[in-house]
Amino acid sequence: MVRSVLVLGGGSAGYLAALTLKMKLPQLDVAVVHSKEIGIIGVGEATTVALPKVLHGYLGFDPGDFYRRVETTWKLGIRFLWGPRPYFDYTFGSQLDWKWANLGKFNGYYCDDFSYVDLPSALMSQNKAFARRADGGPVVGVNNYAYHIENGKFVEYLHQKALELGVTVRDEEVAEVLVNDAGIAGLRVASGAVRTADLYVDCSGFRSALLGKALGEPFHSFKSSLFNDRAVTGGWARGDEPVQPYTTAETMDSGWCWRIDHLDRINRGYVYSTDFISDADAEAEFRRKNPKVTGTRVVKFVTGRYARSWVKNVIAVGNAAGFVEPLESTGLAVICDESRLLAEALADSDGDPSPSMAAAYNDIFAREWDSIRYFLAIHFKFNTRLDTPYWRACRADLDLGTAAGVVEFYRENGPTPYAKTSVLGTNDIFGMEGYLCLLLGQGVPYRRRAEPSPREWQLWHGIRAENRVKALTAVGVAEAYRAVSDPSWRWDAAAFRV
Numbered sequence: 001m002v003r004s005v006l007v008l009g010g011g012s013a014g015y016l017a018a019l020t021l022k023m024k025l026p027q028l029d030v031a032v033v034h035s036k037e038i039g040i041i042g043v044g045e046a047t048t049v050a051l052p053k054v055l056h057g058y059l060g061f062d063p064g065d066f067y068r069r070v071e072t073t074w075k076l077g078i079r080f081l082w083g084p085r086p087y088f089d090y091t092f093g094s095q096l097d098w099k100w101a102n103l104g105k106f107n108g109y110y111c112d113d114f115s116y117v118d119l120p121s122a123l124m125s126q127n128k129a130f131a132r133r134a135d136g137g138p139v140v141g142v143n144n145y146a147y148h149i150e151n152g153k154f155v156e157y158l159h160q161k162a163l164e165l166g167v168t169v170r171d172e173e174v175a176e177v178l179v180n181d182a183g184i185a186g187l188r189v190a191s192g193a194v195r196t197a198d199l200y201v202d203c204s205g206f207r208s209a210l211l212g213k214a215l216g217e218p219f220h221s222f223k224s225s226l227f228n229d230r231a232v233t234g235g236w237a238r239g240d241e242p243v244q245p246y247t248t249a250e251t252m253d254s255g256w257c258w259r260i261d262h263l264d265r266i267n268r269g270y271v272y273s274t275d276f277i278s279d280a281d282a283e284a285e286f287r288r289k290n291p292k293v294t295g296t297r298v299v300k301f302v303t304g305r306y307a308r309s310w311v312k313n314v315i316a317v318g319n320a321a322g323f324v325e326p327l328e329s330t331g332l333a334v335i336c337d338e339s340r341l342l343a344e345a346l347a348d349s350d351g352d353p354s355p356s357m358a359a360a361y362n363d364i365f366a367r368e369w370d371s372i373r374y375f376l377a378i379h380f381k382f383n384t385r386l387d388t389p390y391w392r393a394c395r396a397d398l399d400l401g402t403a404a405g406v407v408e409f410y411r412e413n414g415p416t417p418y419a420k421t422s423v424l425g426t427n428d429i430f431g432m433e434g435y436l437c438l439l440l441g442q443g444v445p446y447r448r449r450a451e452p453s454p455r456e457w458q459l460w461h462g463i464r465a466e467n468r469v470k471a472l473t474a475v476g477v478a479e480a481y482r483a484v485s486d487p488s489w490r491w492d493a494a495a496f497r498v
């Protein structure tokens with residue numbers, strides 16, 4: 001019977017897991033042990049729509065309070081400087097898994113010019129975040145929006161919330177992990193004290209101190225699909241540049257570079273593979289592209305997942321369970337899922353989860369990680385923008401795994417979401433919208449070209465023009481932030497419900 005839980009780690013995974021457990025099972029004794037000396041990873045700034053939904057809908061944390069404390073900005077999608085087009089936008093809306101009224105085919109067939117397809121993409125093209133109300137204020141949407149947050153500020157917010165909710169937080173380093181037949185028997189901390197609980201949540205980051213090291217769970221590398229293993233990060237204080245309401249992913253010689261806009265800062269990070277470029281050359285290329293960057297930092301990572309993330313009395317959450325590179329900002333989204341399913345397993349079993357529940361949990365996350373791996377792989381397999389050794393190797397050698405079937409279907413039939421339930425794996429978080437966007441955006445050819453009638457083209461361009469006009473008068477990020485920072489701002493908590 002699980003009455004107490006000990007979370008090892010005070011990064012975003014540790015606090016999100018602890019908060020989810022405490023919110024959903026208030027009777028649980030939840031404690032976090034972390035080490036300020038070891039520190040947190042300090043990166044992880046772009047989210048998917050999962051984070052706002054979980055924070056405000058599932059956990060019920062007030063969005064206004066969150067925006068003010070974390071100084072959040074909004075993300076409508078990712079702008080890819082990728083493939084043969086100057087750019088394409090992958091929004092959180094429905095550009096391609098959608099058919100505008102009166103058109104014969106799904107939108108993708110008309111996307112020779114892939115912009116202004118829906119309102120979010122039009123807003124991105126005009127550097128705007130929200131439509132404008134009649135009284136001049138922003139229509140602050142909740143669906144189809146994600147966040148840009150600085151990792152340190154976010155973790156500090158979660159830490160404070162944990163304390164407010166009665167989670168015990170101790171800053172002490174775990175020096176020894178005690179193991180027995182049930183799994184973990186206790187954590188001996190630097191003072192010599194042994195911390196024990198009925199269940200241990202391993203949120204120790206890439207160290208995977210409990211699942212990987214102490215229990216020896218095998219690690220499955222994703223290297224054959226995802227070559228990158230390092231990032232050099234840096235940024236600069238914002239000047240008079242407008243705040244971009246999207247993450248940029250820009251093709252680089254041996255990887256890609258993100259741009260994430262905060263209110264007072266612009267951060268960039270070059271994600272690369274050390275098989276193709278040295279740290280020094282990556283930093284030099286990063287600085288050439290971003291001359292305003294001040295200090296830089298190199299972050300190492302390993303791509304893959306542990307065979308199981310729930311083993312005996314240990315469940316790993318976050319980087320301790322698995323990691324893929326941040327091209328689709330999936331880290332925090334998976335942590336939200338892991339934390340929620342753990343809380344539900346304990347709730348539904350009255351604190352006594354069966355082996356089959358643990359097996360189901362493991363199966364769900366094995367599939368989720370694998371589907372993310374292969375979705376990311378198509379970003380690299382089809383990017384023809386540069387002809388460097390890195391990109392040539394990506395195009396020639398990358399393992400597409402289960403995504404290969406989706407690509408084949410697209411090549412044969414074009415940008416239709418027709419077979420989403422047959423060609424997509426279960427637990428796929430991107431859907432046909434994601435696949436079609438990446439395949440069409442990168443100009444992957446397909447066999448059956450559509451020949452829309454003049455009337456269809458007129459309708460199509462009319463819709464794009466309407467989206468553009470709406471976006472021209474919309475509200476930018478800085479103006480929207482000023483509006484929501486006013487304490488008189490009212491939130492519709494029900495809109496976030498999941």
Ligand SMILES: Cc1cc2nc3c(=O)[nH]c(=O)nc-3n(C[C@H](O)[C@H](O)[C@H](O)COP(=O)(O)OP(=O)(O)OC[C@H]3O[C@@H](n4cnc5c(N)ncnc54)[C@H](O)[C@@H]3O)c2cc1C
Pocket residue numbers: 008009010011012013014033034035036038039040041042043044045046047048151172173174175203204205206207209230231269299300301317318319320326329330331332333
């Ligand atoms: C380059 C890069 C970019 C990323 N960008 C994004 C992004 O844009 N969006 C996104 O969603 N995700 C992103 N991620 C992933 C994201 O940063 C992480 O998934 C997320 O922050 C979770 O980290 P964590 O809590 O698992 O680990 P960490 O932040 O590393 O926390 C580990 C914790 O364990 C503690 N600990 C470890 N060992 C001990 C010990 N022996 N004793 C006591 N305490 C210990 C540490 O003190 C720390 O508190 C990125 C990751 C990388 C590498």
